[in-house]
Amino acid sequence: MNDIHCHILYGLDDGSVSIEESLEMAKLARSGGTKRIVVTPHSNVTGSYRNMWCPEFSDMIELLNSRLVEKDIDIALYPGQEIFCGDNFLNHLLEGKLITLNNTRYPLVEFDFYEHSASVYMKLKKLVSEGYVPVVAHPERYAFLREDETAAIKLRNMGCLLQINKGSIQGNFGRNAYNAARFLLDNSLVDFVASDAHSPYMRTPFLAEAFEFVAETYSFDYAALLFSENTLAVIENRDISYV
Numbered sequence: 685m686n687d688i689h690c691h692i693l694y695g696l697d698d699g700s701v702s703i704e705e706s707l708e709m710a711k712l713a714r715s716g717g718t719k720r721i722v723v724t725p726h727s728n729v730t731g732s733y734r735n736m737w738c739p740e741f742s743d744m745i746e747l748l749n750s751r752l753v754e755k756d757i758d759i760a761l762y763p764g765q766e767i768f769c770g771d772n773f774l775n776h777l778l779e780g781k782l783i784t785l786n787n788t789r790y791p792l793v794e795f796d797f798y799e800h801s802a803s804v805y806m807k808l809k810k811l812v813s814e815g816y817v818p819v820v821a822h823p824e825r826y827a828f829l830r831e832d833e834t835a836a837i838k839l840r841n842m843g844c845l846l847q848i849n850k851g852s853i854q855g856n857f858g859r860n861a862y863n864a865a866r867f868l869l870d871n872s873l874v875d876f877v878a879s880d881a882h883s884p885y886m887r888t889p890f891l892a893e894a895f896e897f898v899a900e901t902y903s904f905d906y907a908a909l910l911f912s913e914n915t916l917a918v919i920e921n922r923d924i925s926y927v
């Protein structure tokens with residue numbers, strides 16, 4: 685499996701607080717079957733985490749990757765960000781101050797949980813018009829999506845892909861997020877499941893249970909598509925097979 689949404693880079697946001705904790709997260713992820721993780725610190729959050737991309741972030745990834753080799757933890761980290769679509773997000777992306785998942789055509793994007801749908805669609809249209817394929821992080825947590833059963837279809841018709849959180853299908857974000865995630869899964873509107881992990885203790889990167897749930901509730905092939913095949917296609921900047 686591959687994880688395209690994980691706050692494993694230490695000291696940058698509300699995720700890992702230290703290199704030791706990052707290594708613990710990687711170890712836990714590996715024990716759950718994950719082989720590749722794209723690091724996705726919160727970025728461009730209005731009034732909060734700015735995290736414009738800089739060489740120090742690449743150095744941190746390199747350091748962590750070398751520590752993983754030393755510790756014989758067979759997992760590889762790749763650069764990325766979870767981009768909050770606030771002020772100037774598109775200009776920052778075009779200028780390289782914000783980056784996509786492993787520098788591919790796929791940016792991981794998030795919004796305010798209560799942002800109006802019209803504003804979300806407008807921002808995503810701008811991204812698509814620049815040739816990006818937006819990966820919308822945790823759509824099941826957004827009010828506009830829960831209020832409009834056709835919203836997910838609209839997003840995918842615009843050229844976006846949808847990434848739900850493993851915690852949502854495990855009930856960790858409440859009944860509304862659980863129901864929305866199940867609705868998306870039931871209707872084959874999900875493209876990826878990712879951990880959105882923040883620590884080795886709560887909101888962890890352990891994906892095995894969520895994989896089993898999807899495999900048993902839907903099918904093994906659907907689970908493999910969402911956890912392995914599509915996520916690898918993103919990391920390798922390939923097309924998603926059915927898009």
Ligand SMILES: [Fe+2]
Nearest residue numbers: 689691766880
């Ligand atoms: Fe996140």
